[in-house]
Amino acid sequence: MTGFRAIAVAIVKGFVRDKMSLFFALVFPLMFLVLFGGIFNFASSPKITMVVVGQVPLFDNLPDGARQAFDDSFEVTRSRDADRAVAEVRKGDADVAVQMRGNTVVAHYTQADQTKAAVTRGTLNAFVDGANQAASGTPPRYRLDAVRVEDQSLKAIQFVTPGLLGWAVAMSAAFGAAATLQGWRNSKLLRRLQLSPVPTRSVVAARVVVTVLVALVQMAIFLGLGLVAFGLQLTGSWWMGVPLLVAGTMAFMSLGLLAGAIAKTQEGAVNLANFFVLPMAFLSGSFFPLDGAPPWLQATSLALPLRHLNDGMLDVLVRGQGPTAAIVPMLILLGFAAVVTLVAVRLFRWED
Amino acid sequence: MSSGNGGPAISVRGLRKAYGDLAAVDDVSFDVATGEFFGILGPNGAGKTTTLEMVEGLRRPDAGDVHLLGEPTWPRNPRLLPRIGVQLQASAFFERLTAREQIHTFAALYGVPPGQADDWLERVGLTDKAGSRTEALSGGQKQRLAIACALVHEPEVVFLDEPTAALDPQARRNLWDLLRSLNEAGRTVVLTTHYMDEAEALCDRVAIMDHGKVLQLDSPSALVRGLDAPVRIFVSPHLVTADDARAVAGVDAVTDDGTSTVLSTRSPSAVLTRLAELNALEGLQVKAATLEDVFLDLTGREYRA
Numbered sequence: 001m002t003g004f005r006a007i008a009v010a011i012v013k014g015f016v017r018d019k020m021s022l023f024f025a026l027v028f029p030l031m032f033l034v035l036f037g038g039i040f041n042f043a044s045s046p047k048i049t050m051v052v053v054g055q056v057p058l059f060d061n062l063p064d065g066a067r068q069a070f071d072d073s074f075e076v077t078r079s080r081d082a083d084r085a086v087a088e089v090r091k092g093d094a095d096v097a098v099q100m101r102g103n104t105v106v107a108h109y110t111q112a113d114q115t116k117a118a119v120t121r122g123t124l125n126a127f128v129d130g131a132n133q134a135a136s137g138t139p140p141r142y143r144l145d146a147v148r149v150e151d152q153s154l155k156a157i158q159f160v161t162p163g164l165l166g167w168a169v170a171m172s173a174a175f176g177a178a179a180t181l182q183g184w185r186n187s188k189l190l191r192r193l194q195l196s197p198v199p200t201r202s203v204v205a206a207r208v209v210v211t212v213l214v215a216l217v218q219m220a221i222f223l224g225l226g227l228v229a230f231g232l233q234l235t236g237s238w239w240m241g242v243p244l245l246v247a248g249t250m251a252f253m254s255l256g257l258l259a260g261a262i263a264k265t266q267e268g269a270v271n272l273a274n275f276f277v278l279p280m281a282f283l284s285g286s287f288f289p290l291d292g293a294p295p296w297l298q299a300t301s302l303a304l305p306l307r308h309l310n311d312g313m314l315d316v317l318v319r320g321q322g323p324t325a326a327i328v329p330m331l332i333l334l335g336f337a338a339v340v341t342l343v344a345v346r347l348f349r350w351e352d
Numbered sequence: 353m354s355s356g357n358g359g360p361a362i363s364v365r366g367l368r369k370a371y372g373d374l375a376a377v378d379d380v381s382f383d384v385a386t387g388e389f390f391g392i393l394g395p396n397g398a399g400k401t402t403t404l405e406m407v408e409g410l411r412r413p414d415a416g417d418v419h420l421l422g423e424p425t426w427p428r429n430p431r432l433l434p435r436i437g438v439q440l441q442a443s444a445f446f447e448r449l450t451a452r453e454q455i456h457t458f459a460a461l462y463g464v465p466p467g468q469a470d471d472w473l474e475r476v477g478l479t480d481k482a483g484s485r486t487e488a489l490s491g492g493q494k495q496r497l498a499i500a501c502a503l504v505h506e507p508e509v510v511f512l513d514e515p516t517a518a519l520d521p522q523a524r525r526n527l528w529d530l531l532r533s534l535n536e537a538g539r540t541v542v543l544t545t546h547y548m549d550e551a552e553a554l555c556d557r558v559a560i561m562d563h564g565k566v567l568q569l570d571s572p573s574a575l576v577r578g579l580d581a582p583v584r585i586f587v588s589p590h591l592v593t594a595d596d597a598r599a600v601a602g603v604d605a606v607t608d609d610g611t612s613t614v615l616s617t618r619s620p621s622a623v624l625t626r627l628a629e630l631n632a633l634e635g636l637q638v639k640a641a642t643l644e645d646v647f648l649d650l651t652g653r654e655y656r657a
Binding site for chain 1: 405409428430436438441442443444445447448456458460461
């Protein structure tokens with residue numbers, strides 16, 4: 001037990017004193033979080049720009065509630081020239097141009113942004129229907145009671161935080177395992193430890209425990225910063241993210257072991273780990289959603305451990321899924337870890 | 353300090369290890385007595401390290417067996433490990449730890465209190481470097497730290513794999529004093545080296561290895577004596593010409609190496625007496641045969657470390 005603790009403390013000190021690994025484990029992914037969080041928050045839900053040509057009495061006589069909704073949705077500029085207004089829409093300077101022809105509201109809109117187009121049509125339809133109904137003088141028979149549910153398409157920070165956290169953990173777990181295995185083999189420290197009375201399992205356990213601790217610190221920092229600075233909202237069973245992250249750490253450590261077993265130098269091992277992790281991060285949706293990716297790519301990504309970590313983390317951290325949503329990803333990650341570790345053990349050679 | 357059964361501290365029988373077609377260790381046998389300072393000497397690639405690592409129990413022999421303190425070393429024998437201390441060829445340290453943290457870590461692996469570790473740091477003269485990271489230590493300091501880490505748990509048998517390799521002569525001499533003191537404390541010490549003078553200066557007995565085989569095994573003086581090589585006496589040609597030299601009784605051969613007249617003899621005391629009578633002692637040098645000559649005699653080629 002003292003052997004386990006001594007080795008764990010030695011690894012922690014070595015990690016904390018290594019500026020490069022600290023940077024790549026914490027600072028680098030956090031830079032991405034700040035960057036992505038900042039960009040996407042700025043771009044989220046802008047108003048629809050509307051050019052009103054001449055007088056549109058429908059808009060001028062809105063009841064209070066509708067007025068509020070109208071102002072929230074549209075940013076209005078006025079124009080006298082219908083042709084010029086439509087030209088503005090065509091150029092993309094405005095989203096919709098509206099004019100009255102008799103009792104008809106004519107809206108020229110662009111399909112460039114389908115969401116905005118749909119919102120424009122729907123909202124304008126609702127205003128016209130409302131005005132028609134008011135003009136008829138009878139009270140409405142039906143009314144809409146809108147209840148908000150968690151959307152599959154998440155606010156940027158909700159999506160970015162779990163993905164970048166997964167990437168950060170993948171990096172530090174794989175790099176740590178690769179550098180330790182290769183470096184300790186090269187310096188003969190592994191041999192030296194073999195000749196001490198400390199059992200091999202204590203040496204392995206020390207490395208695993210330190211890597212898991214680093215992953216949990218990464219999680220605390222990511223979620224903490226997301227909550228405090230970027231309006232991240234965690235849903236009910238977010239705590240299931242902890243065991244899920246531990247399972248993910250095992251999977252990426254096994255990749256690092258594989259890199260460390262194959263590579264001839266410590267730099268080579270870290271580079272090889274990077275070669276595994278960086279493409280995987282892109283293909284697993286760490287940086288942007290895979291929704292728009294072609295089906296074959298989405299199918300391929302299911303072979304990658306990070307994809308399952310990311311999916312599971314999204315489910316329990318921000319999508320409001322129950323704790324059981326993490327079970328299947330955890331099993332996949334642990335299975336991956338077991339298989340890859342076995343392969344690494346088979347490929348491991350004491351001598352270069 | 354005893355092996356507990358009165359037998360030798362180390363007993364090696366018929367040890368073999370091959371890598372592909374290359375026989376790295378080829379039928380090696382030897383015993384090391386308790387308290388002995390034992391050297392394995394040979395050029396690089398002779399099989400010294402492979403032999404040592406099989407004796408330590410790090411490597412599985414293809415054939416043969418090793419008993420260390422009366423117990424087999426393979427497979428890994430956890431009861432034996434606290435009784436042996438090992439310094440490996442490379443500097444096997446944890447990354448980015450200070451000298452003190454390194455030895456405290458190794459001490460903890462053996463359940464040794466930190467105070468005892470600090471004592472060892474002082475014994476190898478590294479107290480003032482205790483706060484320096486190992487990466488910043490000189491080669492000699494690293495070796496001394498590695499030796500301290502190997503000895504922190506007071507083992508009965510110590511293995512040192514080329515502890516003075518890549519050190520400058522001054523640092524080598526300093527380390528010799530430390531190595532002697534380890535043996536004088538009653539420990540069995542096994543050392544590999546490719547330095548002839550080191551083996552001569554330190555070891556009670558030396559096994560000379562080449563191409564995976566032990567060519568000869570004895571004390572350095574017995575090895576040299578067994579060679580029956582002549583002593584060479586170098587004198588100034590101004591004092592003694594080659595013809596003068598040939599007239600000296602007991603001289604077997606005379607050569608001129610360009611700067612000295614060289615007299616080869618098997619009765620050096622008679623020859624030196626005669627040279628003193630000739631008043632030819634100024635600048636005189638006597639070179640006895642060394643292990644290098646033994647190696648040359650055994651292999652028919654010059655020794656190249």
